[in-house]
Amino acid sequence: MSKENFSKSTIGKKIIMGLTGLFLISFLVIHVTLNSFIFFNDGGVSFNAGADFMAHNPIIRILEIGLFLGLLAHIYMALVLTLKNNKARPVKYAVTNGNANSKWYSRSMGILGSLLLLFLVVHLSNFWVPTKVAVFAHETHDTFAGMKEVFSKWYFVAIYMVGVISLCYHLLHGFKSAFQSLGINHKKYTPIIAFVGNAFSIVVCALFAAMPLTMFFGLIK
Amino acid sequence: MSGSGEKTLNLTLKVWRQKNGNTKGNLETHKVSGISTDMSFLEMFDVLNEKLINEGKEPIAFDHDCREGICGMCSMYINGRPHGPKQGVTTCQLHMRSFKDGDTITVEPWRSVAFPVIKDLAVDRSAFDRIIASGGFVSVNTGNAKDANNILIPKDDADDAFNAAACIGCGACVAACKNGSAMLFVSAKVSQLALLPQGLPEAKSRVLNMVGQMDEEGFGNCTNTGACEAECPKGISLENIARMNREYLKSSLTYVKK
Ligand code: SF4
Ligand code: FES
Numbered sequence: 494m495s496k497e498n499f500s501k502s503t504i505g506k507k508i509i510m511g512l513t514g515l516f517l518i519s520f521l522v523i524h525v526t527l528n529s530f531i532f533f534n535d536g537g538v539s540f541n542a543g544a545d546f547m548a549h550n551p552i553i554r555i556l557e558i559g560l561f562l563g564l565l566a567h568i569y570m571a572l573v574l575t576l577k578n579n580k581a582r583p584v585k586y587a588v589t590n591g592n593a594n595s596k597w598y599s600r601s602m603g604i605l606g607s608l609l610l611l612f613l614v615v616h617l618s619n620f621w622v623p624t625k626v627a628v629f630a631h632e633t634h635d636t637f638a639g640m641k642e643v644f645s646k647w648y649f650v651a652i653y654m655v656g657v658i659s660l661c662y663h664l665l666h667g668f669k670s671a672f673q674s675l676g677i678n679h680k681k682y683t684p685i686i687a688f689v690g691n692a693f694s695i696v697v698c699a700l701f702a703a704m705p706l707t708m709f710f711g712l713i714k
Numbered sequence: 715m716s717g718s719g720e721k722t723l724n725l726t727l728k729v730w731r732q733k734n735g736n737t738k739g740n741l742e743t744h745k746v747s748g749i750s751t752d753m754s755f756l757e758m759f760d761v762l763n764e765k766l767i768n769e770g771k772e773p774i775a776f777d778h779d780c781r782e783g784i785c786g787m788c789s790m791y792i793n794g795r796p797h798g799p800k801q802g803v804t805t806c807q808l809h810m811r812s813f814k815d816g817d818t819i820t821v822e823p824w825r826s827v828a829f830p831v832i833k834d835l836a837v838d839r840s841a842f843d844r845i846i847a848s849g850g851f852v853s854v855n856t857g858n859a860k861d862a863n864n865i866l867i868p869k870d871d872a873d874d875a876f877n878a879a880a881c882i883g884c885g886a887c888v889a890a891c892k893n894g895s896a897m898l899f900v901s902a903k904v905s906q907l908a909l910l911p912q913g914l915p916e917a918k919s920r921v922l923n924m925v926g927q928m929d930e931e932g933f934g935n936c937t938n939t940g941a942c943e944a945e946c947p948k949g950i951s952l953e954n955i956a957r958m959n960r961e962y963l964k965s966s967l968t969y970v971k972k
Pocket of ligand 1: 880881882883884885886887888898899902945946947948949950
């Protein structure tokens with residue numbers, strides 16, 4: 494085996510993990526911004542206008558394909574890396590004390606990521622699929638009404654809470670971790686990256702969590 | 715002895731026993747009594763081994779050499795942590811005053827596919843030697859030794875290189891990591907040379923070869939949990955891992971094999 498093979502090496506794979514992770518994070522910025530239009534509480538007028546733009550703009554359509562590819566690469570690399578990691582310790586310890594040296598969520602990225610993936614299946618079937626169906630049928634789709642419909646059911650609200658909490662912890666580690674994997678660690682900037690990462694994770698997830706909750710409790714009309 | 719408020723402890727030890735690399739091991743329970751709190755953890759094992767020998771039993775094999783925290787040979791995974799409950803110390807520097815009378819202490823070897831058990835608590839860490847051999851060197855001209863101050867090195871760089879060079883190759887980073895990753899060790903060895911002008915001629919091939927060897931040995935991947943840094947007896951920083959990632963990215967993009 495060649496020793497200079499980027500994509501075969503563990504570091505190469507980690508760099509791809511970091512890059513795709515940051516790419517997915519950039520999508521979250523757009524997603525949370527657009528969805529926050531519901532907080533105008535204007536009966537979904539501005540939100541639906543935004544959703545309609547996203548559903549039909551050709552540049553967004555191309556980016557959407559990139560998004561799915563990025564997600565697939567992120568998942569694929571995670572699987573390959575996890576399998577190698579499991580092989581790295583065939584005999585397990587009888588006693589471990591991980592909390593003494595690291596945060597639980599930094600050690601649980603695989604589980605958090607899997608929860609996110611399950612959530613994503615529910616989430617896409619709730620919103621993405623109906624939107625696509627409408628676009629292909631050349632109908633206008635009232636995404637806002639769809640949202641109110643989904644979030645009137647307590648079990649969907651519960652699933653979304655689990656999804657958002659998983660996302661929050663995944664981001665709390667992932668945001669900082671991506672920079673470290675890309676080799677960006679500097680006495681001046683790492684504390685700033687850590688602060689921005691923590692603030693981003695909490696703010697984005699709080700906003701996402703507020704959407705199902707405000708709708709369920711009838712605060713958004 | 716004493717004058718330091720010495721007390722004695724009675725302890726229950728659960729120690730990993732394994733005949734050799736081809737057999738399966740298991741935890742064996744031993745009682746030790748009258749252990750001075752001034753003893754080191756290894757001295758406590760000496761007491762236990764003496765007792766075992768007197769009883770005509772096989773003593774417990776464990777690695778040790780300098781017993782002052784500089785050689786990196788001692789390697790015990792104590793109650794779920796490499797080198798035990800204290801930060802910044804090796805097993806040989808761990809004292810029994812860190813434990814309480816009546817404690818049960820579980821002692822296991824480093825667990826990694828790349829560190830096969832030789833016997834009991836002793837593991838074979840020559841995977842680290844092979845990583846060093848693959849690139850952890852610099853070329854030196856023959857002839858008279860150069861004047862030490864011929865090449866000027868910024869103090870900060872010299873300090874960072876020196877801090878990286880403090881790694882004693884104990885392998886606690888691998889043992890602590892949930893992924894069994896050797897990134898902290900390898901990054902310390904890459905950094906100590908990458909930071910200095912003397913290390914520049916081989917910089918590109920070094921990082922590629924050492925990372926390649928690390929992967930070949932079967933170590934896992936870093937997921938940036940930071941467990942290695944927290945458990946390293948020499949305080950090797952995660953900054954070294956980022957530096958190695960940087961070096962690796964740079965070199966894999968531009969290195970052309972001649
Ligand atoms: S980096 Fe620290 S824990 Fe790892 S081998 Fe070096 S001294 Fe030991
Ligand atoms: S025996 Fe040398 S470092 Fe512990």
